[in-house]
Amino acid sequence: MTKAExxxxFIIAKAAPLFNKKGYAGTSMSDIMKATGLAKGGLYGNFESKDEIAALAFEYSYNQLKEDIGAKVRAKKTGVDKLLTIFQYYKNYTVSPxxxxxxxxxxxxxxxxDAYPxxxxxxxxxxxxMLGSLQHILKKGIEEGSFRKDLNVKKEAELIFAQIEGGIMMAKVLDEVTVLNRLLDNLKYRMEEEYMKLP
Structure with a gap:
């Protein structure tokens, strides 16, 4: 890796938490300068615009999440265990993300x-x-004979993701992580009662 790279x-690693916490509008170039200790010329010497930094900062944060949860899911062999690992991963998520x-x-x-296309x-x-990964896990469960063959993997992947993300939002707004944890318990129950009811 070159010095420029x-x-x-370094800039992206420092900028990523700022954008993730404060959003695009709430993060100024001055904030990034303060976090990195670089002058404005140091930032614009490496990036064309704030937009470029914001896009790469999102990729950085998303890849952190993807690699963290991905490593835990890959360590499990079955579709059932992979799905349970996801539910466990998001327990208390808002308290210690x-x-x-x-x-x-x-x-x-x-x-x-619609503000920043x-x-x-x-x-x-x-x-x-993310939805594709969930569908893959559900299909694996079907292929292994753990989940029903008639399970609509697209619909269930959307439901799982929406409940997790909705749970995170509710837990954050209410400052009550138990809301998220209850929804995760409901997803586990649904898996055991609906997905695993084999014909």
Whole structure:
């Protein structure tokens, strides 16, 4: 890695928590300068704009989350154990998030909406990847004979993801992590009572 590449990586690592906590509008170039200790010329010497930094900062935070949960899920062999690992991973998520500032996908999706199309595009790609991973796990459970063959994997993946993300949002707004944990328990119950009822 060249010196320039190391500097870019350093800037993104410092900027990522700022964008994840404060959003695009709430994060100024001055904030990034303060976090990195670099002058404005040092930032613009490595990046064309704040937009570029924000896009790469999202990728950095999202990849942190993806690698953290991915390592735990890959360590499990069966579809059932992989799904249970996901439910366990998000327990108490709002109290001790693995990524500084909480879920980067939810934060960026809400922040971007229609105001920042370049960020919305990044969030959409991440969402599709997450849903695809859930569908893959559900299909694995079906192939192994653990889940019903008639399970609609697309619909269930959407439901799982929506409940987890909705639970994170509710727990954060209410300052009550038990809301999220109850929803995760409900998902586990649904898996045991609905997915595993074999014909």
């Amino acid at each position: 190391k500097t870019k990586e 693995p990524v500084d500032g909480g879920c980067p996908l939810m934060n960026t999706a809400i922040d971007a909406d 370049f960020l919305k595009k990044k969030a959409r790609a991440a969402l599709q990847e």
